[in-house]
Amino acid sequence: MASSSRTSRKKRTPSGGNPAKAPVRHIPRPTAGDWVGAARLRTLPLAVTPVLIGTGAAHVIDIRFHWVLALGCLAVAVLLQIGVNFANDHSDGVRGTDDHRHGPARLTASRKVQARTVLIVALSFFALAALVGLALVIRTQQWWMLVVGAACIVAAWFYTGGKRPYGYHALGELFVFVFFGLVATVGTTWIQVQAAPQEAWLGGVAAGLLAVAVLVANNLRDVDQDRTAGKKTLSVVIGRRGSQILFTVCIVLAFGIAALVAVFYPVAWLVMMALLGAIPALMIVWMYRTPRELVTALAVTSFTSLAYGALLMWAYLG
DSSP, X not given: OHHHHHHHHHHOOTTSSOTTSXXXXXXXXXXXXXXXXXXXXXGTHHHHHHHHHHHHHHHXXXXXOOHHHHHHHHHHHHHHHHHHHHHHXXXXXXXXXXXXXXXXXXXXXXXXXXXXXXXXXXHHHHHHHHXXXXXXXXXXXXXXXXXXXXXXXXXXXXXXXXXXXXXXXXXXXXXXXXXXXXXXXXXXXXXHHSOOOHHHHHHHHHHHHHHHHHHHHHHHHTHHHHHHHTOBOHHHHHXXXXXXXXXXXXXXXXXXXXXXXXXXXXXXXXXXGGHHHHHHHHHHHHHOSSTTHHHHHHHHHHHHHHHHHHHHHHHHHO
């Protein structure tokens, strides 16, 4: 009888129901705002900046405007950026890295959308970027650029995807510098005029540095969560102070390049107007109290990059 009583007590729940039937947590359906948030629009200026600079550098070689080619390059850059953002949403969500993040909730981690659906969306954007890129290659007959385009897509996927994503091994900043800086900028110039002048390379370095600064702000925000999840970003490796220093170095070097360009293109001194965004971002990175404040620093730095690119393009056009 005592044994039977104990068994009976074990089966009881506070509500008196069957423990095998746990209450199901209601998950709201995704809204249009959720999808827009997953696209991470605040990062899109990083895709526009190198195209602006690359187009300005092309004008140094050929004063004619190649608007169709420039717009094609812009489409490829933006589509790739959105594809990367959805791919990161999928991969980080599946791994559980985004379960306790400080920034806006992600589609996969919030369980509002199935991981497979987010993956299909990411691959769709990669496919659209590939189609536009193919059209540019056919138009310019620069067939070797197909290899560059393929490398961009592969690098975008393996940033957080695959069995050993390099974004989890402190290499994300290198990827961003190379592909969102040098490749995007010089590639834009090459598609338009089949040349790679020093103006494109200098602008590419600057664009890459600003893109790295945005990534550092993002990873600094998530440093505790990433360390717990086993995601070894560069910020996890070098710590908060090292990340703050790296962010500052990227900003200073980018504007140092603008000063160098201004020696030959005086209008480039106007690029210093973008410091109106860079300085507040620096202050936030050094003085923030909560991780969420770094979301603002990330957005401000991203739009600082856009202003920098537009003003440097103006200098090259002048």
